[in-house]
Amino acid sequence: MPNPMSLDFQVGFNFFAEWWRVDQQIKEDEERAKSGRRPEKARGDPKEERDKERGKIQAAYDTYKEELQAKMAKTFVVLHKKEEWFRERYVPDVRDPFRVKLMMFRKGPLSQWENDLEAGVFDNFTLEGIYKTESNGAGGVIEREEGETVAATEVLGVGDLVPSLGGEIRDESAMQPALLIKTLAPTVSREKIEDFAKEHLGEGDGGFKWLSLSDPNPQKKCHRIGWIMLNGDANIEMPIDRSDGRDEENDPFDGETRNIETVDTTSNMATAADRALEAVNAKTIVDPERGDFVCHVGVHVPTREPRKKALWDLFSAPERVERDLSLTKRLVQKLDKELGSEADGVAKVEQRVEMLRDHGVLQAKVNGSNGSKKAGDAVIDDDRMDEDDKDEGEEDEEEGAVDEDDTDDEELLIQKKTLDLLVEYLRRVHNFCLFCVFESDSVHELIRKCPGGHLRRPRASLATAAKAAARASAAGKPFPKQRSDSMNEDGQMSSPLEEKKMNFRGASKSDQQLQRAFNWVKTFEDKILQILEPENADLKKLGGMPLEEAVNDELKKHVKQEDEAKFRCKVLECTKLFKGDAFWRKHVEKRHTEWYDNIKSEVSEETMVNFPVTPVTDIVG
Numbered sequence: 001m002p003n004p005m006s007l008d009f010q011v012g013f014n015f016f017a018e019w020w021r022v023d024q025q026i027k028e029d030e031e032r033a034k035s036g037r038r039p040e041k042a043r044g045d046p047k048e049e050r051d052k053e054r055g056k057i058q059a060a061y062d063t064y065k066e067e068l069q070a071k072m073a074k075t076f077v078v079l080h081k082k083e084e085w086f087r088e089r090y091v092p093d094v095r096d097p098f099r100v101k102l103m104m105f106r107k108g109p110l111s112q113w114e115n116d117l118e119a120g121v122f123d124n125f126t127l128e129g130i131y132k133t134e135s136n137g138a139g140g141v142i143e144r145e146e147g148e149t150v151a152a153t154e155v156l157g158v159g160d161l162v163p164s165l166g167g168e169i170r171d172e173s174a175m176q177p178a179l180l181i182k183t184l185a186p187t188v189s190r191e192k193i194e195d196f197a198k199e200h201l202g203e204g205d206g207g208f209k210w211l212s213l214s215d216p217n218p219q220k221k222c223h224r225i226g227w228i229m230l231n232g233d234a235n236i237e238m239p240i241d242r243s244d245g246r247d248e249e250n251d252p253f254d255g256e257t258r259n260i261e262t263v264d265t266t267s268n269m270a271t272a273a274d275r276a277l278e279a280v281n282a283k284t285i286v287d288p289e290r291g292d293f294v295c296h297v298g299v300h301v302p303t304r305e306p307r308k309k310a311l312w313d314l315f316s317a318p319e320r321v322e323r324d325l326s327l328t329k330r331l332v333q334k335l336d337k338e339l340g341s342e343a344d345g346v347a348k349v350e351q352r353v354e355m356l357r358d359h360g361v362l363q364a365k366v367n368g369s370n371g372s373k374k375a376g377d378a379v380i381d382d383d384r385m386d387e388d389d390k391d392e393g394e395e396d397e398e399e400g401a402v403d404e405d406d407t408d409d410e411e412l413l414i415q416k417k418t419l420d421l422l423v424e425y426l427r428r429v430h431n432f433c434l435f436c437v438f439e440s441d442s443v444h445e446l447i448r449k450c451p452g453g454h455l456r457r458p459r460a461s462l463a464t465a466a467k468a469a470a471r472a473s474a475a476g477k478p479f480p481k482q483r484s485d486s487m488n489e490d491g492q493m494s495s496p497l498e499e500k501k502m503n504f505r506g507a508s509k510s511d512q513q514l515q516r517a518f519n520w521v522k523t524f525e526d527k528i529l530q531i532l533e534p535e536n537a538d539l540k541k542l543g544g545m546p547l548e549e550a551v552n553d554e555l556k557k558h559v560k561q562e563d564e565a566k567f568r569c570k571v572l573e574c575t576k577l578f579k580g581d582a583f584w585r586k587h588v589e590k591r592h593t594e595w596y597d598n599i600k601s602e603v604s605e606e607t608m609v610n611f612p613v614t615p616v617t618d619i620v621g
Contacts, residue, residue, distance in 0.1 A: 001019045003019070004016055005067065005068060010065060013058075016057070016061050017061070020057050020060055021057075070545060073542075080186070080216075080222060083186040083187060083216075083222065084186060084187060084188060084189040084190065085186055085213070085215075085216045085222065085224060086186075088190060098190070099338070102441055103338060103340065105210050106339055106430065106431075107339070107340070109173065109428055109429045110342075110343055110429050112428075113425060113428050114348065117348060117349070117352055117421075121169065122169065122352075122421055122424065123352075124165065124166030125166050125167065125169055125420060125421065125424060126163075126166050126167045126416075126417075126420055127167065127416075127419075127453075127456050128167065128416075128456055128458070129160075129163060129167070129308070129310060129456060129457060129458070130162055130163070130164055131161060131458065131461075132160065132161070132162055135162050156312065156313065156513060158310050159309075159310065160310045161308070161310040161455045162308075162455075163308060167308075167455070170306065170452075171428050171443055174302045174443045174444065175302065176230070177206075177229075177271065177272045177273040177299075178227045178228060178230060178273065178299075178300040179227065179228040179230070179280065179298070179300060180225065180227060180297060180298045180299070180300040181226035181227070181228065181295060182296050182297065182298065183220075183224075183225060183296070184213070184225065184293075185223060185293055186216060186222040186223065187287075187290040187291070187293075188285060188290070188293050189290075190211060190213060192285050193211055193213075193228075193285065193295075194208070194211050196280070196283070196285045196295065197211065197228050197280065200279045201228075201276050201280065203231070204231065205231055205232050205272070206230055206231060206232045206272035206275060206276065207230065207276075208228065208230065208231075209229045209230055210229040210442065211226060211227070211228060211229070212226060212229060212441050212442030212445050213225075213226045213441065214440075214448065215445075215449075225448075227442060227444040227445070228276070228280070229444075230272050230273060230276055231272075273299045273300075274299065277298065277299055281295070281296065282294060282296060283295055300444065302444070302447060303447075305452075306447055306451035307452050308451075308452040308453050308454060309452070309453075309455070310454070311435060311454050311455065311457065312457075312520055312521060313457045313461060313462055313466050313517065314469055314470040314517050314518065314521050315456055315457070315470075315521070316456050316457050316458065316459045316462055317459070317462060317466070317467055317470030317471065317474070318408075318459075319471045320470045320473065320474050320521070321412065321415050321416055322474065323473075323525075324419060324434075325415050325418060325419045327525065327532070328423065328426070328434060329346050329422065331426070331434070331531065332346050332422055332425065332426060333346055334531070334532060335426070339430075343429075345422065345425045345429065349418055349421045349422055349425060350418060353414055356417065357410070357414060362410060362413045362414055362417060408459065424453075427453060428443075431443055431446045432446075433446060433449070433450040433453065434528075435454045435524065436450045437524065437527040437531075438450065463510075465510075465514055466514060466517075468480045469514055469517070470521075472518070473518055473521045473522060473525070479515060479518045479519075530542075547600075547604060550603045551599065551600055551603050554599055554602075554603050555588065555599065558570045558571045558588075559581070559584055562577075565580065566578075566579070567579075567580065567581055567583070567584045571588060571595055572592065572595060574592070
């Protein structure tokens with residue numbers, strides 16, 4: 001069997017376990033051939049031996065995954081580190097000036113957001129979703145019988161929900177005129193494209209405004225697509241009527257640009273985009289250093305109703321809302337700090353929410369109400385009749401049962417409203433999707449990756465097990481396992497084998513789905529913390545390595561240990577001998593300074609993967 005490390009992809013656990021056993025057997029046979037010892041007979045309980053072996057295999061498999069991730073990331077970096085997209089993302093001398101320009105561009109969306117917020121555009125905005133089976137088609141829910149509640153489908157899908165009333169507000173900046181660059185070679189720099197656009201379009205009305213570039217596509221030789229955003233208002237009659245996805249089942253967006261169409265300029269009135277298309281299409285970007293590039297463009301037409309994706313049900317729990325709000329505030333403050341002192345999204349949103357509370361918009365629903373809404377009422381997820389009250393003796397509920405009272409109190413309504421507005425603030429001002437943990441340089445790239453944002457599931461559909469999992473995820477605790485006969489008094493499995501049976505063989509479909517939801521939420525929070533606390537990121541899990549450790553590994557290739565206290569220098573043509581590794585290191589830093597600095601520079605470039613905010617592993621994967 002081939003060594004898994006020699007392959008260009010990650011193998012599964014069973015394949016690795018089989019290879020590991022064969023490899024261990026070969027090593028034991030070679031050791032016995034050298035020593036002449038006879039094979040040792042198995043001792044002890046076979047069950048315990050199997051458990052020990054599985055533990056060793058699992059540890060070896062985890063190490064293999066980290067090493068393979070690092071190997072793939074390093075190979076990817078070495079292959080692409082000279083390309084323009086990589087330099088723009090990871091090389092400070094290129095990245096920092098671009099970030100300054102990006103912050104200047106974002107001041108426009110910031111000003112628009114503040115005006116819209118003050119005008120009350122977002123007063124009824126909400127991320128609360130409605131199950132398609134419960135929707136009346138007008139942003140509300142169908143009338144229910146007395147005592148009827150909401151329940152999630154057995155298998156959760158991203159297309160389960162439609163927006164509540166107030167949740168369908170879209171960013172009009174996506175409708176501004178733009179040209180689509182269908183493909184860009186990785187060697188074409190942003191500066192060359194900007195100069196090309198300014199030369200042919202100018203910067204006045206209908207001229208060049210901003211250049212947006214997508215992430216590279218590893219499956220297409222790291223080519224990118226781009227948008228030349230233009231000054232002036234769009235005046236294009238949209239040729240295609242698209243639905244909002246309410247009739248589509250379990251059809252997640254695949255990241256391809258299917259929301260992009262081209263318009264035949266001969267059949268539409270002349271617009272800013274049409275005139276720009278005629279000016280730049282099929283023209284050549286001249287680059288004597290990297291080669292000329294012919295620019296093929298079309299008119300970009302965004303989808304009218306971008307589909308919103310349903311979140312996992314754990315995000316609807318009050319504990320999770322509180323935790324997500326805390327993370328979102330920190331994220332907004334971090335991004336606003338880069339934008340400038342005039343940006344203070346958290347303060348402005350909190351001020352608006354406080355005003356809404358003072359005007360009685362954010363009020364808890366009274367028990368026993370029929371769930372109807374008045375014109376000024378806030379949009380929340382508990383659009384239902386409350387269940388009949390039970391006697392105290394009947395309060396014991398089975399696992400998976402729905403709570404008697406899941407009504408949001410005023411404090412939770414304020415937290416939800418603040419969170420929802422901050423999530424929309426991130427999308428509109430910073431082009432950042434909180435739940436995808438993805439930042440782009442324009443609304444077009446954001447919509448390409450995440451068309452309409454996300455929706456929370458109705459809180460009433462949360463089962464007891466989901467509530468426990470949400471509380472554990474918010475508190476940073478492990479996934480809560482169900483109590484079984486195989487558990488000891490401390491709630492732990494009596495053996496790893498029993499734990500395996502519990503996790504995989506005995507778990508129901510809903511239990512497995514809940515475990516996936518818990519893992520997804522944990523990964524989401526880890527990615528957010530990589531941005532907020534990059535100094536605490538586990539670089540090796542990201543496929544990277546601390547710079548000092550990487551330099552040491554490279555230096556080891558240039559010294560030969562001939563004896564316990566003899567280290568021969570192999571740098572260039574040097575052959576000096578030293579008593580210890582520390583003496584040799586001092587020699588290298590003092591006598592081979594230029595070579596040493598070059599090594600550090602090369603290693604630093606190759607370990608750009610260490611930058612936790614935008615790890616290369618996200619692109620490799």
